[in-house]
Amino acid sequence: MRWFLRRLVFYAFAVWVALTLNFLLPRLMPGDPIAGVLAHLSPSQIQANPGIIQTYQALLGGGKGTIWHDYVVYLHRLSHLNFGISTSNYPAPVSDVIGRTLPYSIFLVGVAFLIAFALGTTIGMIAAWRRGGAVDTVVVPTLMALGAFPAFFTALLSVYFLGLKLKWFPIQHGYDSGLVPGFDWAFLSSAFRHSQLPIIVIVSAFAGGWVLNMRTVMINTISEEYVAMAHAKGLRDRRVMTRYAGRNAILPPLNGFAAQFAGAVGGLVFIEYVFSYPGAGLTLQQAALGNDYPLTQGLLLVFAFCVIASSFIMDLLNFVLDPRVRAT
Amino acid sequence: MSQVQPLVEPELTPLSVVAPRKRGRLHIPGWLSLLLANPKSRFGLLVIAFMIVVAVIAPWISVSNPTDFNILATRQAPSWHHLFGTTDQGSDIFSQVVLGTRRSLILGAAAAVIATALATTLGILGAYSGGIVDEVVNFLTNVFLVIPTIPLLIVISGYLKARGMMTMILVLGLTLWAFEARILRGQALTLKNRDFVQAAKVAGESTWRIVFGELMPNMISRIAAAFVLVFYIALLVDAGLEFLGLGDTTHVSWGMVLYWAQTNSTVLQGEWWPFLFPGLALVLTVVALVFLLAGIDEVSNPRLRNVKRSK
Numbered sequence: 001m002r003w004f005l006r007r008l009v010f011y012a013f014a015v016w017v018a019l020t021l022n023f024l025l026p027r028l029m030p031g032d033p034i035a036g037v038l039a040h041l042s043p044s045q046i047q048a049n050p051g052i053i054q055t056y057q058a059l060l061g062g063g064k065g066t067i068w069h070d071y072v073v074y075l076h077r078l079s080h081l082n083f084g085i086s087t088s089n090y091p092a093p094v095s096d097v098i099g100r101t102l103p104y105s106i107f108l109v110g111v112a113f114l115i116a117f118a119l120g121t122t123i124g125m126i127a128a129w130r131r132g133g134a135v136d137t138v139v140v141p142t143l144m145a146l147g148a149f150p151a152f153f154t155a156l157l158s159v160y161f162l163g164l165k166l167k168w169f170p171i172q173h174g175y176d177s178g179l180v181p182g183f184d185w186a187f188l189s190s191a192f193r194h195s196q197l198p199i200i201v202i203v204s205a206f207a208g209g210w211v212l213n214m215r216t217v218m219i220n221t222i223s224e225e226y227v228a229m230a231h232a233k234g235l236r237d238r239r240v241m242t243r244y245a246g247r248n249a250i251l252p253p254l255n256g257f258a259a260q261f262a263g264a265v266g267g268l269v270f271i272e273y274v275f276s277y278p279g280a281g282l283t284l285q286q287a288a289l290g291n292d293y294p295l296t297q298g299l300l301l302v303f304a305f306c307v308i309a310s311s312f313i314m315d316l317l318n319f320v321l322d323p324r325v326r327a328t
Numbered sequence: 329m330s331q332v333q334p335l336v337e338p339e340l341t342p343l344s345v346v347a348p349r350k351r352g353r354l355h356i357p358g359w360l361s362l363l364l365a366n367p368k369s370r371f372g373l374l375v376i377a378f379m380i381v382v383a384v385i386a387p388w389i390s391v392s393n394p395t396d397f398n399i400l401a402t403r404q405a406p407s408w409h410h411l412f413g414t415t416d417q418g419s420d421i422f423s424q425v426v427l428g429t430r431r432s433l434i435l436g437a438a439a440a441v442i443a444t445a446l447a448t449t450l451g452i453l454g455a456y457s458g459g460i461v462d463e464v465v466n467f468l469t470n471v472f473l474v475i476p477t478i479p480l481l482i483v484i485s486g487y488l489k490a491r492g493m494m495t496m497i498l499v500l501g502l503t504l505w506a507f508e509a510r511i512l513r514g515q516a517l518t519l520k521n522r523d524f525v526q527a528a529k530v531a532g533e534s535t536w537r538i539v540f541g542e543l544m545p546n547m548i549s550r551i552a553a554a555f556v557l558v559f560y561i562a563l564l565v566d567a568g569l570e571f572l573g574l575g576d577t578t579h580v581s582w583g584m585v586l587y588w589a590q591t592n593s594t595v596l597q598g599e600w601w602p603f604l605f606p607g608l609a610l611v612l613t614v615v616a617l618v619f620l621l622a623g624i625d626e627v628s629n630p631r632l633r634n635v636k637r638s639k
Contacts, residue, residue: 010470017471029487148615150564152571152586153607160595160603172596259473259507266478270568274590284479285572288486296483303479311474 003325007315011308018304022297023074027061034060036291040087049091055084060293083298088290094298098280102302104174105279108195109268112202113261119203120210121253125246127211128218140211147208152270155201159274162197169197174278198275206264213253221249251322258311265303362627369623375616383430390423406601413601415588425606428581432613435497435581436563442501443508443558448551450505451512452539456520466513472506481565485574492576496569500562508554515550516543549628553621560617567610582606 026033034056038046046052057065058073065073077083083094123143127136146154163171175181175190221227222245230240269281276282280299287295319325356364363369382389406413412421454465484499485491519525520543528542544551569575570583571590589595589602 010467013467014471014474018475021475025483026487029484030489033487148618149611150568150607150614152568153603153611156586156590156595156603156607160598160600164595164598262474262476265476269478269482270571273572284482285574288482289573291486293486296486300479300483303476304474307476308474 004319007312011312014308015305018301018308019075019078022301022304023071025300026059026293026297027067033293037087037293040291041090045090049085052085055082056294059084059297078301083301084294086287086292086295088287088292088295094294097283097295098298098302101278101280101283104277105268105272105281106306108198108272108277108279109202109261109264111195112199113206113264115199116203116206117210117257120207121214121246121250123207124211124214124253125218125241125249128215128222128249129241129245131219136215140215143204143208143211145208146204147206149205150270151201151205151267152274154204155198155271155274158197158201162200170194171197172276194275194277198271198277201271202264202267205267206260209260210253213256214249217252218245218249221245224248251318254314254318254321257314258307261310262307265307363620363623366623366627368619368626372616372618372620372623375612376620379429379433379613379616382426383433386426386430390420390426412605413599415585415592415594415602421585421602421605424580424585425582425609428583428585428606429609431493431579431581432563432567432583432610435493435500435566436559438497439500439504439562439566440555440559442497443505443562444551444555446501446505447508447512447554447558448544448547449539451509452516452543452547453535454509455513455516456525456539456543457535458520462513465509469506469509469513473510477503478565478568481569482572482574485569491574493579496566496576500565504558504561504565508558511554512547512550515547519543519546549624553624553628556617556621556624560614560621563610563613563617582610 034053037056037060038053041052054073055077058070058077061067061070081095083098086092086094086097089097120143123135123139127133127140130136159171163169170176170193174194175187176194179187179190181187181191224245227240227245230244235244265281268279269285271277272279272281273285280302284296284299284303286292287299363373412425414420415424450465450469454462481499481503484503488495488499525538525542528538533541566575567581567583567586570581571586573587573591575581575583575587577584583606585606586603589599589606592602594602
């Protein structure tokens with residue numbers, strides 16, 4: 001229980017650091033972000049939204065109030081999910097833009113990450129169990145090599161070969177043009193087909209890391225006495241591998257989940273950019289290029305929260321799976 | 329990109345056994361001959377040496393000014409005249425890639441120097457001091473690890489309108505230190521209670537002297553490994569930012585060639601050369617650094633070397 005409280009304090013602190021970093025960043029940067037943002041809005045647009053300048057000032061600085069006053073206003077507005085209005089999507093508020101694009105990213109990275117994890121740990125487990133076997137000598141090096149490629153290069157290669165030359169997958173956008181996003185079969189099936197290649201690219205980029213981690217830990221686990229004991233009891237080989245050695249070897253790699261996920265969230269930007277996929281990553285890139293600071297600030301916070309939340313979930317899972325953690 | 333972050337840190341024994349020096353005309357330092365004896369680090373060092381040579385002689389082997397455009401020679405596939413083909417402006421991609429090597433290597437190395445210096449100081453100081461200093465440093469490191477680096481860098485680059493080389497070096501150096509600091513802290517913790525450190529403490533050495541005079545020299549192989557790790561991560565991240573259009577747009581680099589290839593949708597028009605060659609240059613450098621890293625680990629930790637013989 002003490003462990004659990006310590007983690008809670010850490011996450012609360014991490015959230016506070018993310019919020020504060022997000023608050024300080026535009027104030028530390030050279031130049032005048034407010035002027036950059038307002039340059040994208042016409043005088044009539046500014047007049048139509050009383051209070052918009054104050055919102056931007058709380059978010060980006062440059063107002064008349066002290067930094068502490070700004071900070072309080074900033075936290076207050078954020079607690080109402082008020083990030084201001086996105087200048088590149090005028091008149092949509094930042095929260096709407098994020099709400100529209102984030103589901104695509106969550107789907108992409110969520111599905112791909114689970115596949116990469118399941119595939120990677122299984123292959124790593126088998127590779128360690130039969131060292132020098134076919135899986136260990138062929139599949140493992142292949143996945144490791146793919147993992148060393150920058151994600152955007154793998155994405156470009158797959159667009160060219162699998163998409164353009166072999167025509168196996170659609171290569172651009174999140175769904176066929178002409179469809180309206182909604183919960184109908186035509187849209188969902190189209191969205192599914194468009195997500196296949198990006199998912200394959202993310203899996204190929206991340207499976208290698210899981211394979212290596214799992215294999216390393218598994219090799220150590222195999223020499224434990226309870227594994228020999230399980231063999232001696234006459235249990236089937238598969239059962240010893242999965243329920244005895246694998247069950248215990250999976251715990252250390254799980255601890256690296258959050259760091260891997262943080263990397264995947266970053267890699268997502270490149271992959272969405274290559275595929276023109278309408279997710280939050282592409283939106284972040286476009287917003288950063290187009291000086292849409294309210295949107296970049298909002299997205300940075302959302303990305304940080306996603307990583308912190310995933311890290312918290314993994315801690316909880318670890319708590320459930322590992323009795324040693326519960327005991328402390 | 330963090331798919332390459334090592335998860336399980338093997339306990340490394342400090343590199344203390346130096347191969348006996350051979351008397352010869354060419355004096356090769358001990359650490360270099362050790363690294364050259366290992367096939368992995370030898371491959372890595374040779375490729376990096378090749379890259380450095382390319383970077384140095386780049387102005388002489390590039391056939392034309394990389395930003396020259398030629399309307400009569402646009403979108404040409406690789407040929408003897410244009411080894412890597414031309415862009416849709418008619419610029420020679422071979423010259424761009426060759427000249428880009430210079431910037432990529434300098435930027436990656438310089439950012440890695442800053443990040444390593446920060447990580448070494450914070451990691452070792454925290455581990456040695458213990459108590460509140462360690463708590464604060466460790467907390468800070470862990471918080472930095474859960475804030476996604478790439479989105480953070482994209483947002484920062486969005487604010488910076490002049491993204492010169494020095495700026496990018498500083499930004500990358502100051503954001504990429506956290507995972508290294510954690511690795512080095514773990515290593516320093518295992519060294520902290522050794523006799524030589526205790527002896528130095530009893531002798532009345534100052535904390536800084538113990539950190540930099542006693543602990544650091546004994547962790548030099550681990551620090552070198554950390555340097556190589558950040559080197560290639562900085563290379564990848566910098567090329568990635570440029571690819572997104574958020575780099576230094578005034579200079580030629582691998583990422584910029586990739587950016588123009590993507591912006592002009594050359595892939596969708598079936599042109600493979602504008603993205604393949606700069607991409608391969610990046611991959612080759614990164615793979616060489618990964619091999620060098622594996623080699624350093626094997627040289628400094630003999631246990632990793634015997635994997636093949638044990639089974």
